[in-house]
Amino acid sequence: MTATTPAAVKPFDEPDRRVAGRWIAGFAIAWLGIWMAQLTPVQLLLPAQVDRIRPPGDDWTASVLNFGLISGIAGACALIAYPLAGALSDRTTSRFGRRKPWILGGAVVFAGALVALGVQTTMVGVGVFWSLAIIGFCLLTAALTATISDRVPVNQRGLISGWISAPQAVGLVLGLVLVESLMLGQLLGYVVMAVILIALVIPFLVLAQDAALAPEDRPPFTWRALAAGFWISPRKYPDFGWTLLSRILVNIGNALGTTLLFYFLAFGLNRKDPEGDLLILSLVYVVFIVASSLVLGRWSDRIGRRKPFVMISAGFQAVAALLLGLVPDFSIAVLGGALLGIGYGAFLSVDQALATQVLPHAASRGKDLGVMNIATTVPQAVAPLLGAWIVAAVAGFPGLFVVSAIVTVIGALTVLPVKGVK
Secondary structure (H helix, E strand, O other): OOOOOOOOOOOOOOOOOOOOHHHHHHHHHHHHHHHHHHHHHHHHHHHHHHHHHOOOOOOHHHHHHHHHHHHHHHHHHHHHHHHHHHHHHHOOOOOOOOOHHHHHHHHHHHHHHHHHHOOOOOHHHHHHHHHHHHHHHHHHHHHHHHHHHHHOOHHHHHHHHHHHHHHHHHHHHHHHHHHHHOOOOHHHHHHHHHHHHHHHHHHHHHHOOOOOOOHHHOOOOOHHHHHHHOOOOOOOOHHHHHHHHHHHHHHHHHHHHHOOHHHHHHHHOOOOOHHHHHHHHHHHHHHHHHHHHHHHHHHHHHHOOOHHHHHHHHHHHHHHHHHHHHOOOHHHHHHHHHHHHHHHHHHHHHHHHHHHOOOOOHHHHHHHHHHHHHHHHHHHHHHHHHHHHHHHHHHHHHHHHHHHHHHHHHHHHOOOOOOOOO
């Protein structure tokens, strides 16, 4: 990590200078490693591990419920870790900057927990170390996301946010390809993801500038003030409140439609090779999410509008979910994956840019984005538990995807009252 920071880079200034290509490259590469380390376990390694631990005699619904419970516990940890990490990074006075120590520390915690997760043979052990992995993920990504508000001007944020969502799709596919093509076992799969995470985060730490905060400029700190800061009044800051609610609902809808795909292929469609089919769906998904996130994110920057793109993206996701729920066929699932990629890619890039434009205070960007990012991570963690309940106790996989579509559309509608951003 470099200790020098140009005088022009100040902690609380609104950025007006476009970031260079090497900053963007380091940012995108870091997110590629993060998404490989987070999504490969969620989509494949973790559900397969939970299913192997399932006691003899229990049917597959027990595996789905256990996976959902573990994800829900991890989500509860993220609920606290995200805003706490952001608030602490806002107040960090390291000579390396406010964000870099938390990016590095979070990556180390995340990677170490993944390695430990690979040797777990009990549900309790899996739950403990997956929760620790998610805490590391939150520490890392809360600080990394805050660098957008710190360093990127408003008219470039759609493009830069696209370099969060595009690596998400690519990272998922690369992780699945590595695990499947190299036939990595449980432990080796987690170890490889941990090594990749550290290796791909380091370039950003080397390349990126991070303004150091002088001790006299550090916001006052008390635990009571910190706890109170987690609540951002939707009455006082309605644009922040509506954007947060929209993000929560759309991400819940997306997570309901994606986090149980392994089980849908294995037990809903009774496919003989659910791991291979999941890879095919993911490949389709990645092509469309990359194109959508980068093209529509840049388009949003050019015309200066965000809300129409959020609405359109939710529509694509809802159609994809309805296809999966009403036409249970693998070829239709592939079409649904394409539509989902278009919709979610657009949403991730444009909504992230929208979120950075409704933050209440420059001095608390990390904490406020930490609160906002809860709406991304917690739905991903809670949806498997909610989805497992819908599948096992209520309406099966068709009902799951219909609920996904409904929640996504409602989430898109809640962005309409935002007044400060077009």
